[in-house]
Amino acid sequence: MKKLLLITLLLVVALVGCGSNDNDDSDNPVLRVGMELKYPPFETIDTDGNPDGVSVKIAEALGDYLGREVEIVPTAYKSLIPALESGKIDIIISSMTINAERQKVVDFSDPYTTSDLVMLVHKDSIVKSPADLNNPDVTIASKAGTIGALWAAANAPLAKIKTVEEEASAVLEVAQGKSDVFIYDPLAIINHQQNHPETTVAILEPLPNTSGWGIALAKGQDELREQINAFLKQAAEDGTFQEIRDNYLQDKIKEFEKYGLDFFF
């Protein structure tokens, strides 16, 4: 019995010892930026596997502005907000749409873009325009954690929502007619439609009630949020955004113009 007590005690002490390293990173000078590197040209990788894209450049410019070193932390989209809550990252710059549901758990900066959502639709689907979505016979596929499911829950409460882990799966859902609609950003939808020309249609009429993308940060970091807002304002005025736009978004802007879509940023 004595032995038992001793062992238990030892294990408890070991556990407490390990657990006591504090998670307080408030004076950590490195700014850890979470993003999912699966959304070119905003968040992607170069051929050497390093993070690249518009959001990476914004993060670096923000780091310069704050005088902090920047570390990009690749994170699955669904895990971005949990990572922010658990303190693994300091901010999220991952083309994240500002949304009331998300604002319950994180704070957002001012929007730095406006962005549209459009639909990839199966060719035989009853959905012909955004107005057809709120119908119990409609199945909406969306990628886990992205705005599609949140938009549908708020704007098409009657429709069935199917959440899948990967963008690729969502596209196959629609291409094979298992779902009616996949809600995502215009350029990705256009590309997917071109890969499945016989089974899908792209409806490029923007969905109503969408708002811009913001930089997300943990609740209550008001000082950092003010700094980020000041940075966004300055970057829009001093040409930082213009430069990023010229370097990364020329092709995308041209394609948007070709399809008669508004471009943001």
Added chain:
Amino acid sequence: MKKILSFLAALVLYFLFFYFVVAQSNINNLDFEPYWRFRKVILTGWLNTIMISTISILLSLVVGLILYAMKESRLKIFNYMAEIHQTIIFGTPLLVIAIVSFYYIGNAFGIDSPVATGCITLALYIGAYIADIYKGAIEGIHTNQWQGAKMFGFTTYQTYRYIIFPQIIKSILPPLAGQFALTIKGSALLAYMATNELLNAVSNIQASSFRITEGFIIIILGYWIITIPLISLVRRLENKTNYRT
């Protein structure tokens, strides 16, 4: 000769099956160009998968041994701890364990590296199964042999080393090979933590190139290059250690 023919016939049947599947889906022209451009990324991911799997497999053999020793221990607390560990592992999907251990348990202990958390998680998971493989094999040995060894004055270590181990190696190899393959496949779960392993590397490229089918082909081949030689190696070892026949 007949053996080879049967093998080829089986292969052809599978090939026909896949051909049918491909013909049914409207995959018309495969274009691997984007993947060739990102070959460095894919190679790094693939090597990381091998590294993560190797570390996890080695660790899991040790974890299995520790759990087995705990189960056999005279101290009841160790018996119960091993029991609880196995109950949790057997009763929870690996995906859930992986996510919880990275975002919550790893976080509590200040481990930030997804590779480290991933390897430890896989080792603890697979180790729970390996402990039972050890146990089953050792229990399969008749008690007479233990008594015999004792009679000849063997120590516990000597009994395990010279009597038990040579006999169980043959019976644990096939189930161990299964667990090894499971570990390699399980390492794909680290993609959920955006670790740069094979699955994540390729799905990054899938996202930027929109060439999805090609990506899945590369992923499957990438895993086969690792798992098929492993499985055939174990088969051969099995034949070699099969002294009796």
